[in-house]
Amino acid sequence: MKFFAPTLLLNLALSLLNGYAGPTPTPPIKKMAGIEKTVFGQFPDGREADLFTLRNAAGMTVKITNYGGYIVSMTAPDKSGTYEDIILGMPTFADYLKGTPSLGPIIGRFGNRIGGAKFTLDGKEYVLTPNSRGNQLHGGRVGFDKKLxxxxxxxxNEPTLKLTYTSADGEEGYPGNLSVEVAYTLQRDNSLRITYLATTDKPTVLNLTNHAYFNLSGMKRDVLGYALMIKANSFLPTDASQIPTGAIEPVKGTPFDFTKPTVVGTRINDTTNVQIKYGSGFDHCWVLDGPANKLRLGATVHDPESGRLMTMYTTEPGVQVYTANHLNGLKGKEGVAYTKRFGICLETQHFPDSPNKPNFPSTVLRPGETYRSITVYNFSTK
Known part of the structure; x- marks a missing residue:
């Protein structure tokens, strides 16, 4: 025969009277917002690269290394509230040292392409390091993505990682000692804000961006089912080597019309379009509506299966949309194979080859001036 303490009997009786709903669940413990630093890896010469984890009160995390400013991972909730990694990246620091197809770093001095790897400024020609079919791509062979x-x-509550680097006069062919600061801020509203600042001691050209590949499915699917909206009524056609021709053409009536949310897969395989052929898909700069230098809506990307919605705001005049046309099965984090169309990049920037195109917005930075640029990626669900 079992005996019960009087208090237990009383509690049991009250439970029966009131309807027992089981034990009171323990609320999940939320980690405090903030930033923490760990060692990411070591260079052959003994220097260390660090990994910084930014966390907000909602539970979103962003991991960034000071090697190249790579965004190594980023979590965002799906429509059921499940946080998953949505950034393509490599498993180890050693993998980043081997080189990646620009999986999330700071790009500089000049994002995108400069035709013929040269330009003329104030009557003087500057010859750059070519690294892409005789052109310069993403700052050259040893760009900002390969610097500590x-x-x-x-x-x-809104942790920030400030990264600074001084690019020496003549680095990769560019004039001027350039002082650069890039600040990553994880905001309360599940936005990652990237702020770029720079000054120079000689006239130079500058076009900074970040080259993150987003996969809003949490690495489950490619991007062909995403609904993409780009707030742009025109884009920049290129030649066969993907250097802009200098023309600015309307998107209306072309596969480049994303003025309304449109499924990427319905447009990307239009092989009758020569521009799609040149880029092997989308690898073009759209001319964003509205005034540059003012933070404004630039694009949205929605994955209907996960419900994740990314909304991009920028002060830049353009955005290069790249649909991972040349990923070939590279093994990324968790052993996931990064295949063609497995990510989408929204590289906010000035126009490619601007130093050689007088009709494009200027990318010249002079002594006494400060380069300023802001891009915000916000994550929500619908």
Whole structure:
């Protein structure tokens, strides 16, 4: 025969009277917002690269290394509230040292392409390091993505990682000693804000961006089912080597019309379009509506299966949309194969080859001026 303490009997009786709903669930413990630093890896010469984890109170995390400013991972919730990684990246620091197809780094000095790997500024020709069919792509052979940046973590409810680097006069062919600061801020509203600042001691050209590949499915599917909207009524056609011709053409009536949310897969395989052939898909710059230098809506990407919605805002005049046309099965994090169309890049920037196209917005930076650019990627669901 079992005996019960009086208090247990009383509690049992009250439970029966009131309807027992089981034990009170323990609320999930949310980690505090902030930033923490760990060692990411070591260079052959003994220098260390660090990994910084930014976390907000909602539970979103972003991991960034001071080697190249790579966004190594980023989590965002799906429509059921499940947080998953949505950034293509490599498993180890050693993998980043081997080189990647620009999986999330800071790009500089000049994002995208400069035709013939040269330009003329104030009557003087500057010859750059060519690294793409005789052109320069993403700053040259040893661009900002291959530099170890100085890092300053700033703790708080909206943690920030400030990265600084000084690019020497003549680096990759560019004039001027250039001082650069890139700040990544994880905001309360599940936005990653990237702020770029730079100054120079000689006239130079500058076009900074980030080259993150987003996969809103949490690495389950390619991007062909995404609904893409680009707030742009025109784009920049290119030649066969993907250098802009200098023309600015309307998107209306072409596969480049994403003025309304449109499924990527319905447009990307239009092989009757010569521009699609040149890029092996989308690898073009759209001319964003509205005034540059003002933070404004640039694009949205929606994955209907996960419900994740990415909304991009920028002060830049253009966005290069790249649909991972040349990924070939590279093994990324968790052993996932990064195949063609497995990510989408929204590279906010000035126009490619601007130093050689007088009709494009200027990318010239002079002593006494400060380069400023802001891009925000916000994550929500619908």
């Amino acid at each position: 940046w100085n890092a300053t973590p700033v703790d708080g």
